[in-house]
Amino acid sequence: MPGDTTTSRPLGVALTISRHDVTHHFALRAATYDRSSSWCTDSALGELLLDMTAPRQGDRVLDVACGTGLVSRLFTGRVAEVVGVDVTEEMAEQAGPHLSRLVVASAEDLPFEDDEFDLVVCRQGVQFMDLPAAVEEMVRVVRPGGRVVIINLCAYDERDRAEYFEILRLRNPVRRHFFLPADLTDLLREAGCEPEEARSYVSVEDVDVWSDNGAIEEERREAIRAVYRDASPDFRELHAVREDDGRFVDHMLFVLAAGIKPSLPRSGPADS
Ligand SMILES: C[S@@+](CC[C@H](N)C(=O)[O-])C[C@H]1O[C@@H](n2cnc3c(N)ncnc32)[C@H](O)[C@@H]1O
Known part of the structure; x- marks a missing residue:
């Protein structure tokens, strides 16, 4: 759920994440x-985002x-301006050549004016x-009538939620929030957007490749394999888990949720 924070757990997760x-x-x-x-370079996922956002030549993204x-x-190359913002210099410097501007x-504190962009996207x-x-900031900097799109891995529903969140937490110890599909739309609505649409995309991941992210130890990768080995029938079915000689393949769910910033401030209770 949005707002969840990490609490003390096995395998050395800190109480708070800085x-x-x-x-x-x-x-x-x-x-x-x-x-x-x-999914990082999956062109079909990219095409889905382009289809949802229909970028125009004059857009600022x-x-x-x-x-x-x-x-x-x-x-x-499709729009007038693409600005990227990130907190990790080592990641962001690779984006630089593809951007009009890198910040x-x-x-949570975007250094941009209100209404500056036509489209704001945030994947993972x-x-x-x-x-x-952070989502309120995304809505602040998009123009009225402009779109905010959040793209994130989600559990399918309550049946896979506990096991999948555990897998995601093991794979990325600095992750603070875990989502069900409706949570992304709720985030947009609560930040002031009118929900427009939400689409799904299933990404096929070789778990051994996916867990080898360069930032977690073998102990965590083995703990991830153990969750797959012991997975419930519901989890196995929802994720269409395949196992071959101790290697697992998972069908992970992406949700792409889009919202439109209202053109007029949303009205509060009628003045008396
Ligand atoms: C999983 S990567 C996603 C990168 C890219 N959006 C993609 O889809 O390939 C997460 C990125 O979020 C950045 N990040 C995490 N917390 C952030 C924050 N509070 N503000 C800005 N960037 C943040 C990290 O530095 C990292 O580059």
Whole structure:
């Protein structure tokens, strides 16, 4: 749920996760990040985002938590301006060549004017952020009538929630939030957007490749395998888990949730 924070758990998770913890984690991953999940460079997922956002030549696009610029690159050359913002320099410097402008800053305090962008996108970023503050910032900097799109891995539903969240937590110890599909739309609505649509995409991941992210130890990778080995029938079915000689393949769910910033401030209770 949005707002969940990490509590003390096995395998050395800290009670609180600092900004430094996040940048340290992604600095370790920066060199190999683009190869760390099949979804990173999955062109079908990219096409789905382009189809949802229908970018126009004159658009100004902001990619929040741009990382190495994999999402930014989808828009480069199609729009007037692509700005990327991220807290981890080692990730963001790889995005630089694909951007009109790169800003190293946190999503919770975006150094942009109100209404500056036509489109704000954020893929696999909100799980590390202060919520709802970061999404409120995304809505603040998009123009009235403009779109905010959040793209994130989610559990399918209550049946796989506990096991999948445990797998995600083991794979990324600096992750603070875990989502069900409706949570992304709720985040947009609560930050002031009118929900527009939400689409799903299933990404096929070889768990051994996916867990080899350069920032976690073998002990955690083995703990991830153990969750798959002991997975419930519901989890196995929802994730269409395949096992071959101790290696697992998972069908992970992405949700792409879009909202539109209202053109007029939303009315409060009628004045009496
Ligand atoms: C999983 S990567 C996603 C990168 C990119 N959006 C993509 O889809 O490939 C997460 C990124 O979020 C960045 N990040 C985490 N917390 C952030 C924050 N509070 N503000 C800005 N960026 C943040 C990290 O530095 C990292 O580059």
